[in-house]
Amino acid sequence: MILKIQNLSCRRGDRLLFENLDFQIQSGELLFIEGHNGCGKTTLLKTLVTLRRPDAGVVLWDKQSIFKLADEYRQNLVWLGHYNGLKGDLTALENLRIASVLNGIDASEEALWDALKTIGLYGFEDLPTTVLSQGQKRRAALSYLLLTKAPLWILDEPFSALDVRAVDMLQAIIAGHVEQGGMVILTTHQEVPLTSGQVKRLKLAA
Amino acid sequence: MILKIQNLSCRRGDRLLFENLDFQIQSGELLFIEGHNGCGKTTLLKTLVTLRRPDAGVVLWDKQSIFKLADEYRQNLVWLGHYNGLKGDLTALENLRIASVLNGIDASEEALWDALKTIGLYGFEDLPTTVLSQGQKRRAALSYLLLTKAPLWILDEPFSALDVRAVDMLQAIIAGHVEQGGMVILTTHQEVPLTSGQVKRLKLAA
Amino acid sequence: MKINWFKYSAPSNFYPVIGKLIPFFMFFAIVLSIGGLYWGFFQTPDVLSDQKQYYRIIFIHVPAAWMSMWLYAVMVGWAVIGLIFNTRLSYMMAAAIAPTGAMFTFLSLWTGAFWGKTSWGTYWDWDPRMTSELMLLFVYIGYMALQSAIDDTRRADQAAAILSLVGLVMLPIIYFSINCPNPAECSSLHQGSSTQQIETNILWAMLVMTIAFWAYAFAVIFMRVRNIILQRERHTKWLQNLTGVKA
Amino acid sequence: MFTVFKTILGRDLTLAMRRKTDILTTFFFFVIVISIFPLGVGFDKAMLQKMAPGIAWIAALLASMIALERLFASDYEDGTLEQMLLSHQPLIIIVLAKVFAHWLLTGLPLVLIAPLAGLQYHLSGDEVGIMMLTLLLGTPILSLLGAIGAALTLGLRGGGVLISVLILPLYVPILIYGAGAVSTSMEAGSNVQAYLLLLGAFLILALFFTPWATAAALRIASE
Amino acid sequence: MFTVFKTILGRDLTLAMRRKTDILTTFFFFVIVISIFPLGVGFDKAMLQKMAPGIAWIAALLASMIALERLFASDYEDGTLEQMLLSHQPLIIIVLAKVFAHWLLTGLPLVLIAPLAGLQYHLSGDEVGIMMLTLLLGTPILSLLGAIGAALTLGLRGGGVLISVLILPLYVPILIYGAGAVSTSMEAGSNVQAYLLLLGAFLILALFFTPWATAAALRIASE
Ligand code: HEM
Ligand SMILES: Nc1ncnc2c1ncn2[C@@H]1O[C@H](COP(=O)(O)OP(=O)(O)OP(=O)(O)O)[C@@H](O)[C@H]1O
Ligand SMILES: Nc1ncnc2c1ncn2[C@@H]1O[C@H](COP(=O)(O)OP(=O)(O)OP(=O)(O)O)[C@@H](O)[C@H]1O
C-alpha cells in the first residue's frame, strides 16, 4: 500500500495555496504536514480523502487515482477533521456504534465499551455528546481509531482541545498504529514528540 | 477593581462539577484555570461572564454581584469562548467593526485595519471569514483584543488552532495587558510561558 | 393565625403537606361531581326553551370551559412568580397545571362539539369562540412541547414561563370573542351568557360541578407536583432521607 | 444607542444581500404558495375571490414563519449571539434591530407584491389597497411575535417546526382581523376602519411588549 | 448493506425520539394549518368541502417541506455527513434510509391524521378514505423529491426558504393529482383509479431516480 501525490496544485479563490506538490507515504510511515495558519494544510488533507478535487495533479493509491477507486479507496481510510462528526443528541456509545456499522466494522458491544473506556470516557457513555466538554467530544470522535482496521489515517489537528494526558494517549495510539504497519498523515501546531517509526515532515509554505 | 468568587458551586445534570470554590483576581493579575477535560473550566468561565447562573455561591465585582450589576459589569468584560463569534458571511473587517460598535468602542477605520494587520490577517480582510482557515478565524476573533479597553479578559483556550508565531504574539498581547493593570482569566491545555505580572494558578479537579 | 408562606415554598415542606391534602380533594371531587350531576340530571327541567334533554351537557361543558381559562391564568400566575422570585416550586406548579388545563380545554371542545351536533347540527364550525378555545388548546400543547424539548430544567421552566405569559393574550380574546367588530361578518353561534335568565337549579348544578372540577384539579395537580418534586429533587438530602433511595 | 440599532440592522441586511437569493426566496415562496392554491382548490372565480384575502394572509404568515427560524439561530450557532448578550448595549435595541431587518426582508416584500395576488384572485383596486394596508400593519406583528418563538426554541433540535406550534396560535387573531378586513371591504357599505384600528392597536402593543419577552428568552436560551 | 440501511434508519428515528416533540410538531403543524385556513377564508360549508382536499394537500406539502430543511443540514453542520460520504457504503442506501426516516416522521403521521381534517371540513367517509390513500402514495414522493432540494441547498444561508423555491414547483404535479383524486371522488360516477395509478407510477419513478440525484448533490455540496 502506498499513497503517492504527484504534481498536486490547489487554489482557493484567487489564492494559489500550493503547487507541484510531490510526496509519498507507505506502510509504517508517519507524515507531519507543517505550515502556518492558512497555508493550506486542511485543504490538502481534504483533497487526500476525496472531499475536494485538486486543481491539478493526481493522488494515487497503489498506482490508481483515488477518485477513480472511490469507495474502494475510502475503505482504507479514516478521516478526522476540524469537526468531530458526532451527533449531539446521541451518546458517545451510539455515535461509535454507528461509525462502526457505516464502515463495515463488526464490533461487539464489549469492544465499543472498551474503546470508550480506554479513551477516558468511562461514566460519560450515556450522556448525549452535546453536553460533553470540548475535549470530551474530541475524545469521543477519536475513540473510533481504537476500532478501525483501516491502514490510512488522516487526522487534522487531532490534538486540539485534548488535555495533557489525552495527548499522551493519542500519541501512543498513533505510534502503535504506525508500528503495526499503518500510515498516518497529520497536522498539528502543538509540539508532540512522536518518535517511533519513520517520521516524515512536509513543510507547506505559501 | 477586583473580581471575587465566593463559595461557588456548579452542577451539570447529575454531575457536581465543583463546589465551594473561592478565589479572587485583581488588577495586574493573570489567572490560569487548569484541569483535565470535562472538569468544568468552560462552565466556570461561562458563569464568570454571566452566561450561566451558578447553582450556589456568588461572584462579586467590586463587592457587588455580577448578576445584579448586569450590563454595568459586562462593560468591563471581554469574552472569547470555544466559538469564535464571527459571522461567516462577513469579512474580518466587518466583524471587527460590529464587535467594536456593540461594545461602544469608537474605533477609526485605521485602527481596525491596524488591528487586523498586527494579528496577521493582512491580505485576508476582505474575504468572508467562512473561507478562512481554522487558525485565521481564531485570529480574526482575537483581533478584537487589540481594540478593547475593557480591563477583564476571560479567554477559553485562546491558543487553540493558532500556529507557533500567533501563539507567541497572543502571549505578548496578554502579557502587555496584564502589565498595564488589566486582569486575564484563561484556560489552556498547551504549555505557554506567560511570565510577566503575577501569575496565579487554579486547579479544578473533579 | 400567622402562616409562614416562605416555609411552604420549599419543596421539602410542601411535599408532605400536599400529600395529606390529596385524598381530601379527591374525596370532594368525587362527591361533588356525583352530587352535581345528579342534581343537574334529575332536578332540572327536561326541556329548556327550544332545546331537548341534551342541553344537560352544559353541566360539563361550561364548567370545563371556565376551568380551561382559569387554570391558564393560575398557571401564568405561578410562572410569573417563578420568573420574579426564582422559586423552583412555582415552576413545578406551573408545569403540573398545564396537562390538566389542556385536559379541560379538550373536554370543553369535545362536549361543545357534541352539543353543537344536537343544537346547531354540526360538530364543528368556525365560531370565533370555538376557534379561540382550540387555539388555547394549542397554546397549552405548545407550552408542554417547549418544556419537554429542553433538557435543562431551569431553562425549560423559564422559557415555558415566558411562552405562557405571551399566550395570556388568548384569554381576553376568548372572552370577548362573542363581540367582534362587525357582527354581520363573524356572527357567532355562541350567545352571550344567559345566566341571569336561566333557572336557579341549573345555575346551582353548574356551580357545584365547577367546584367539583376545582377539587379534581387540585388533587391531580398536587399528585403531579409530587412526582415532579420526586424527579427533580432526587439529589437532595431531604428526599433521600424520605424515600431511602440514593440517587 | 441609535448607532447600535443602525449597526445591527446594517449587519443583518448586509448578510442577506451577500446571498442575494435570501430576499428573493421569501418573495418566491409567497408567489408560489399563492399560485399553487387555485391548483389545489379549483378555479371557480367567485370562490377564488372569496378566498383571496385568507390565502394571501396565510401565505404571508407561513413565509414570515419559515424565515423566522434563522432569525437568531445562525447567530446562536456561530457564537455571535453570545457576544451580543455580553455587550453592554440594551438587548432590547438589538432585538428590535434584528426584528426590523427581518420584517424588511420578509414582511415588506409581501406588502409590495400583494397586488399580484390581487390580480390572480380577481380583486378590485380598492380591495387590493385594503389588503396592502392590512399586510403593512399586520406583518410587523408577525415578525415581532415570531421573534419570541425563535428565541424560545433556540438551539433545540426541530426548532423550526416547534416555532410553528408555539407561534401559529398567537398569529391567529392577527390572521382573523387581517383577512377579516379585506373580506369585509368586499361587502357593500361595510366598515373596515374598526379592523384597521384593532390591527394598529395590536401593533403598538406588540411593539412595546414583545421585545422584552424576546430579550428575556434570549438570555434564558444562552444559559 | 441492509445493516447500513437499518442503522441509519434507526439513528434518525432515535434522534427524533430523543426529542419527543419532534414527531408531534409536524403533526401539530398540519393540524394547525388545517384549522387556520377556515379562519382566513370564511366558514361557508359548501366552500370548505370543496377546498378540503386542496388544503389538506397543501398543508401536507408545507409540513413535509419545513421538516426537509433539517434532513441533511444537521448532519452537514456537525460533520457526520462528511463521515457518511467517506464510509465506503453505497451512498444511495444511506440516502434512502434517511428519506424513509423522514417520511415515517412527517408523511405517515399526516396520513393517519387525515380523518381529522375530513371531520373539520365536513367530508364523507369515502372521501376521507381516498384522501388517506392519495396521501399514502403522495407523501413519500414529497420526501424523495424534497431530499434533492435539501441536498442541493446544503450549507447555503437561508437554505430553508431556498428549498421551497426549488422544490415547490416540482411538488405541483403531485399536488394536482393528489388533490384532484379527492375532488373527483366527490362527484358522482367518477373514476378515481386513474389518479391513483398515476400517483403510484410517480412514486415508483421517484423511488428509482431521486436517490441518485440526491447522492450526487450531496457529493457536490461537500466539496
Ligand atoms: C372558552 C370556551 C367556551 C365557553 C366559555 C363556553 C361557554 C358556554 C356557555 C356559557 C354556554 C351557555 C350559553 C347560554 O347560557 O345560553 C355555552 C353553550 C354552548 N357551547 Fe360553549 N363555551 C365554550 C366553548 C365551546 C366550544 C369550543 C364549543 C364547541 C366545540 C361549544 C359549544 C357550545 C354549544 C353547542 C352550546 C349550546 C349553545 C346553544 O344552544 O345556544 N362551546 N357555551
Ligand atoms: N474563496 C477563497 N478565496 C481566497 N482564499 C481562500 C478562499 N477559500 C479559502 N481560501 C484560503 O485558503 C486557505 C485555506 O487554508 P486551510 O484551511 O487549508 O489552512 P490550514 O493550513 O488548515 O490552516 P490552519 O492551520 O489555520 O488550520 C486560507 O488561507 C484561506 O484564506
Ligand atoms: N446534562 C449533563 N449531565 C451530566 N453531565 C453534564 C451535563 N452537562 C454537562 N455535563 C458535564 O459537565 C462537564 C462540562 O465541562 P466543561 O465544558 O466545563 O469542561 P472543560 O473543563 O471546559 O473541559 P475541556 O477541557 O474539555 O474544554 C463535562 O464533564 C460534561 O460531561
Ligand SMILES: [Mg+2]
Ligand atoms: Mg486547518
Ligand SMILES: [Mg+2]
Ligand atoms: Mg472547555
